[in-house]
Amino acid sequence: MSAAALSVWMPWTDRAGRLSWLKLATLLALIAPAIWMVYKFEAGLYSPKPITDLVRESGDWAIRILVLSLAVTPLRYVARLNRLIIVRRMLGLAALFYTLAHIALWCVDLRFAWMTIALELVLRLFLTVGLIGTLIMIPLALTSNDMGIRYLGAQKWNVLHSWVYVATLLSLIHYFMEVRLDASEAALMCGLFVLLMAFRAVRKSFVPGFVNLAGVAVVSGVATAALEALYYKLSTTVSIWRVISANLDFSYTIRPAWWVLLAGVMVAVLAEVRVRFGAKAARNTFAK
Ligand code: HEM
Incomplete structure (x- = not known):
């Protein structure tokens, strides 16, 4: 050769x-x-x-x-x-x-x-x-x-x-x-998976403009918080509300739900910038 x-x-x-x-x-x-x-x-x-x-x-x-x-x-x-x-x-x-x-x-x-x-x-x-x-x-x-x-x-x-x-x-x-004690990264991976699945759903159902994509980011962030809370509820004695309220306490760490929200919003902003600055639409090959 x-x-x-x-x-x-x-x-x-x-x-x-x-x-x-x-x-x-x-x-x-x-x-x-x-x-x-x-x-x-x-x-x-x-x-x-x-x-x-x-x-x-x-x-x-x-x-x-x-x-x-x-x-x-x-x-x-x-x-x-x-x-x-x-x-x-x-x-x-x-x-x-x-x-x-x-x-x-x-x-x-x-x-x-x-x-x-x-x-x-x-x-x-x-x-x-x-x-x-x-x-x-x-x-x-x-x-x-x-x-x-x-x-x-x-x-x-x-x-x-x-x-x-x-x-x-x-x-x-x-x-x-x-997972034993800390489910943070597992929840983050799950949340990103939900976000990616939701992007696919948006693509199939409506035009993926900024508002729709930002909406997907918010829903995925909330879903991540819910999944994490559910995990702790099922596997520990920690109350569901304590896990959910930990999402609002930034003194120790930033919970996975916020990272998922941030990733989703960044994609929404990037999409908007690409549209506004005239990037050619990707070929419609949103393959499975
Ligand atoms: C035959 C298939 C697999 C076997 C035998 C296996 C085995 C294991 C074992 C024994 C652990 C626990 C390690 C410990 O805490 O001592 C583990 C954890 C883990 N596995 Fe697998 N695994 C398999 C497939 C996969 C696949 C397909 C993935 C992802 C693509 C994966 C990702 C992980 C992750 C993320 C952890 C947790 C690591 C952590 O605690 O930080 N595994 N696996």
Whole structure:
């Protein structure tokens, strides 16, 4: 294969084989957490149970990147950032990479005791849920290329790839079931997922102008607060009103609901700016 033909396959080049700064920056940002984890491990910066810490941290990155990958399509449409499409596949593959690393590290943590691993996967519901989420992600990763689209046809491919939402939902349930004391990040990921789903709904139901998008941000923020309160209600003795009122106390931390609201409002503002300053409407490829 010639060097020119090879360059098309490099993760930092576009379809024409030219260097894409967007792809290169995304690639480096996606590799950074893995390098950081290796560094912390080598430098002995983890607790006395470093592998358990690594299981957690790789899981955290897996869900963050998975949720981020879902943001590409809404951002392309509502904020007319059409170019983002070139990093969607990379984000999806990175989410699977961190998930597989997460599972592999868990196997290391259990010293590859295969019988225990198999029993845990079947008997502990949160692991079974995580396993199903992972199994759904695999065919999506395998078909997330031109060959996959050609082989399946655009319609079937879209249907198959809409399963990414099911995989994310299962991963979020897995996360919530595992959380012990602090559910802040799990609530944040859930809230961002709600926000992204709501953007999709807006796109399908009405024109995604500033008011509608800001409305979606407010509803998603409120939903995040409600979900968080419900979680604490079901898993602890903390009263639902105490959790909700913690959202109005900024002296300790800013609750996930506000971050979700902020993310939604930022997208609404970005969309408005892009419209006002004449960005061409994204192709109407708000694919599933
Ligand atoms: C076979 C599949 C999976 C297995 C065996 C597995 C295993 C585990 C285990 C054992 C923990 C608890 C770690 C601890 O607190 O000691 C955990 C937590 C977690 N997992 Fe998974 N997992 C799987 C799939 C997934 C998937 C698909 C995702 C997301 C894409 C994910 C994300 C997470 C997250 C975010 C946590 C919480 C980390 C934290 O406490 O900070 N896992 N997983």
